[in-house]
Amino acid sequence: DAGVIQSPRHEVTEMGQEVTLRCKPISGHDYLFWYRQTMMRGLELLIYFNNNVPIDDSGMPEDRFSAKMPNASFSTLKIQPSEPRDSAVYFCASSSPGTGNAYEQYFGPGTRLTVT
Amino acid sequence: SQQGEEDPQALSIQEGENATMNCSYKTSINNLQWYRQNSGRGLVHLILIRSNEREKHSGRLRVTLDTSKKSSSLLITASRAADTASYFCAGGTSYGKLTFGQGTILTVHP
Numbered sequence: 001d002a003g004v005i006q007s008p009r010h011e012v013t014e015m016g017q018e019v020t021l022r023c024k025p026i027s028g029h030d031y032l033f034w035y036r037q038t039m040m041r042g043l044e045l046l047i048y049f050n051n052n053v054p055i056d057d058s059g060m061p062e063d064r065f066s067a068k069m070p071n072a073s074f075s076t077l078k079i080q081p082s083e084p085r086d087s088a089v090y091f092c093a094s095s096s097p098g099t100g101n102a103y104e105q106y107f108g109p110g111t112r113l114t115v116t
Numbered sequence: 117s118q119q120g121e122e123d124p125q126a127l128s129i130q131e132g133e134n135a136t137m138n139c140s141y142k143t144s145i146n147n148l149q150w151y152r153q154n155s156g157r158g159l160v161h162l163i164l165i166r167s168n169e170r171e172k173h174s175g176r177l178r179v180t181l182d183t184s185k186k187s188s189s190l191l192i193t194a195s196r197a198a199d200t201a202s203y204f205c206a207g208g209t210s211y212g213k214l215t216f217g218q219g220t221i222l223t224v225h226p
Binding site for chain 1: 149157158160161164204208212213214215216217218219
């Protein structure tokens with residue numbers, strides 16, 4: 001398996017522009033997670049899906065952020081309009097239940113977003 | 117928000133020494149997991165210990181879990197320069213969600 005795939009790997013954009021991050025989870029995994037990592041705030045869970053349905057979006061910072069999962073093999077995280085404080089590394093991860101409902105998560109390589 | 121606190125925040129040791137990292141968590145968990153992150157990369161799963169287990173081994177890794185104290189420790193024995201990375205603990209629920217700690221930066225000097 002190719003693992004979790006994210007694109008783009010790097011994104012530099014100007015404040016006010018729309019940014020779309022993409023993720024392809026591991027085939028057969030029914031959970032998908034979006035995280036944001038910064039030096040100041042560490043690793044934050046933004047939203048996660050189960051069987052393409054959003055389960056918990058309480059970590060989404062504000063209405064400028066939205067996420068979709070139109071099918072089992074694709075998800076997007078969109079920021080519109082982007083702001084400099086959105087600069088971070090965004091990770092996508094996927095998982096499926098193991099023994100005793102213990103879920104190991106598999107992370108993608110991340111998208112490094114810089115908003116100028 | 118982060119529910120876990122890791123101690124120490126940074127650890128610097130010589131190759132061949134053992135490295136111990138500690139983690140505390142606040143809410144009930146189904147399992148406790150440890151992940152490793154090399155600079156500029158995604159997190160990689162290392163080991164999982166269930167809430168009804170007290171100790172688990174995997175190669176040079178040893179994890180303990182004390183649910184009464186809501187704490188866990190990760191021991192890396194005979195460390196190597198290649199072990200240099202950030203290490204995160206994560207409390208796992210029975211419905212898939214993980215809550216990560218702030219991480220420990222481990223530097224192993226050759």
